[in-house]
Every structure is written in structure tokens, then in C-alpha cells.
Amino acid sequence: MALRVAPAAKRIAARGLSNFMQSRGMATEKQIFNQIQSTKNIQKITSSMKMVSAAKLKGDEQRLATAIPFNSWTTALCGEPTLVEDATFEELPQKTLIVPVTTDKGLCGGVNSFITRGVKDCVSKLNAQGKECDIVVIGDKGRGQLRRFHGDIIKRSCTEVISPGTFSLAAALTTELMAAGAKDYDAIMVIYNSYVNAAVYKQRYKLIKPFSGEGEDEPMMMHEFEPDTKSEVLGDLYEYMLTSQVYHSFMDGAAAEQSSRMAAMENASKNAGEMIDKLTLQYNRARQARITTELIEIISGASALED
């Protein structure tokens, strides 16, 4: 009797087990265990990345806090930066050079996607308005994302930009922009992420126009110029202003990047934690099924001996 029941019980248990295996699509206990271990490692990495980003964010926030008063004099000449969201780009002139500020490294959340989306939106709206534009990309991620659809209008790209940025870096970028023929464009549009606080960042763009105009339109008519060669001073002032604006956008973008990376790594660690919990439950079930199988084998073996 015991003999007849035991194999039946074993068969039922075995079938139940194999059903269990098939419905999970997961194989053995060992594999689940390996998956739990690797997920734990990932969780360690992402949570340490989050802490590093939080520390770097402090430094970037301070640099931004100094960059804002440094750049404040340009607002009188260029105007306040405009939000990219719901922008019509109607005030852009005929020929614009778009400079998106993106990152080189990944794992930073949505910062780069928002910028490339803004650039694509701007290009399509400008084309609809019959205006021309070219792109000089800063950052590897932006280059990769924009190359697919707008590769033909990317004039230059600046990658492997060492962070944190300095004024010399901004000056080098401005030299690159000037070499790309910045003077030939009616305006340069710098599009960047603007840091609001540790949880929020917004995309903004700045329009920087070269000083030009004769007679009535003459720029800065009220001011005297020292030295007297107004056009030369204006030319140098334009370059200095461009450098200052690029520096500010850089600092703003860097702070936004760190805050976004912090949030992304926090989410990744949390998700990894949830996955570990789920896998642990599966692992326990698999382990218990194995123990049950072994018990049944032992019992049926013992009962076979009895008889």
C-alpha cells in the first residue's frame, strides 16, 4: 500500500514541480541564486554611484551659484533664457547655429533625451518657417542621438569634455564655435538643461546675436567705447560674452546632469531591491521543491526496502 502510494505521490510531486518549472520559465535553484547575486552586485554599484553623484552635485551647485552672477551682465545684452517647452522659435533669425549641451557619460536619466528632443523640435519648426540652421554638438551622447536624423547639419562635435568645466574650457569651446564660422550666423542658440533643484531641471535656450547694425540700429549707442575702435571692441566683447554664456550653460547643465544621475541611480537601486525580493521568493520556492523531492525519494526508497 505504501509502495503503491509513494510512487504515485512522487509522480504527482514531480509533475507539479515540472509544471512549476514550466510556468516560471526559470530553471534551477542554482541559476536563481546566481541571478540574485548579480542583482545584488548591481544594486551595490548603483547605490554607490548615487552617493558619488550626490557629493558631486554639491560642488556643481556651488560652481553654478558663482557662475550666475558672473554671467548676469549678459542678460542685459542677450535677454533672459527661454524655456524650450512650448517654444515656437519664431523669434529666431534666418540662419541659426544650434549648440546643444549634452553629456559624455551615460546612466544620467533623461537629460540628453530632453535636449535632443528639443533640438529636433526646433529644427523641424525652423524648417517649417523657412529658416536654416546648423548644429555644433557638445557631448558624446547628444552626438549619437542627433546623428541619425540630423547628421547632415552637424557641423562639429565636441566630445570628451573634461568635467568639471572651467572658464578656459568655455573659451576653448568658443574658439571652436568661431572656427566653425559663428560670425556667419545671425544668432547662436545654446540649448541646455537648467538646474532648478535636486529633483527638477528644465530645458532652456539662449540666443546670442552678434553686434551689428548701422545708423539707427547701431548697438550700444549710449555707451562710449574704450579704446575708441568700437567695432573691434564689439567683436572682442561678442567673443567674451559668448564664452561667458557657454560657461554658464555648462555649469547649469553639469548640475542638472548630476541631479538626474542621482535620481536615476536611486530608482535603479530601488528596482534592483524589488527584483531581489521577488527572486528570493522564487529561490525559496525552488529550494523547498527540491527538498520535497529529496524527501519523497528517501521515503519511497525506504518504503521499497521495507517490503
Add this chain to the structure above:
Amino acid sequence: MMQSTLLRRIAPTLTRRALSSNAAEASSVMTLNFNLPHETIYNGATVSQVIVPGAAGEYGVTADHVPVVAQLKAGVLQIMHESAGEPEKYFVPGGFSITHDNSVTDISCPEAVKVDDIDPAAVSSNFEAARNAYTAAEAGSAAQAEAMVDMEVYRSMGSAVGINLS
């Protein structure tokens, strides 16, 4: 030329002051914004006078100054505070100074150091190195131009701390 520039600048200021007899007392202080990329030195500070090393010469800015856009050359920027006393001296290698018509002056420089913090020995040795680079460089090359700029900056830094380099 300098005299006429000076007169041209003072004349409007004097005229304005003479005309504003009944109006409220012309503000005798000006607002100064003096910023570096990595440091905010003065943001909206009220001072009594600033002496700016413009490319065409040094000039002083007080309240109600005529609006000026000046490119700066390497030199000493002096800030006189309302509480009279020694002016604060900063050495700047260049930059821009924009004076607006509301007595606000924005001075933006890539770098600035307090003259007190300059080490004369370092200035002399750096000047020597720049001069060697200048003579070693090919005539008309970018390296020579850079060395020349270095020499000029160190020379004026030297004169700011009282050593004569040439």
C-alpha cells in the same frame, strides 16, 4: 587725445550735476558687480569709486558716470570703499568693464588676484621663462605671440608690486 577723451567724459557728468540742483542729491555711491568665473567678489556692492585699467589707459568711475564699454588690459583695478581708507587693489589680466547709466558697473574678468597676494619672486621667474620662450619661438608663430602676451602680463604684474621688469 587722452586729454580730449578725459574732457569729453567729465563734461557731461559736470553738466548733469550742475543741472540737477533741486533734484534729489545725486547719489554719491555707485554699485559694483565684480565677478570671476570661479568667485563672486562683489555682487551689487556699493562703493565710492573704481579705477579701471582700460586698454587705452586707466580711468576712474564714480556715481553717474557716462556709460562706457571698456576692454581691460593687464593692470591694477582699485576699489575705493565709502569708508575712506586704502583702496583695495586687484591685479586683472584682462576682461571687460561695462558702466551703465544708472551708476551700475559690471566688471567681468577671467581671473583676478589681490596685489597683496602676488609673490614678486614668482613674477620675476615667470617673466624670465616667458622671455626665454619668446626668444626661442619662431618669429610670427602663435607660440611667440603667446610668449609676448605672457611677458606683458608679468611686466605689469611686476610694476604692480614695484619691481621693474623689461
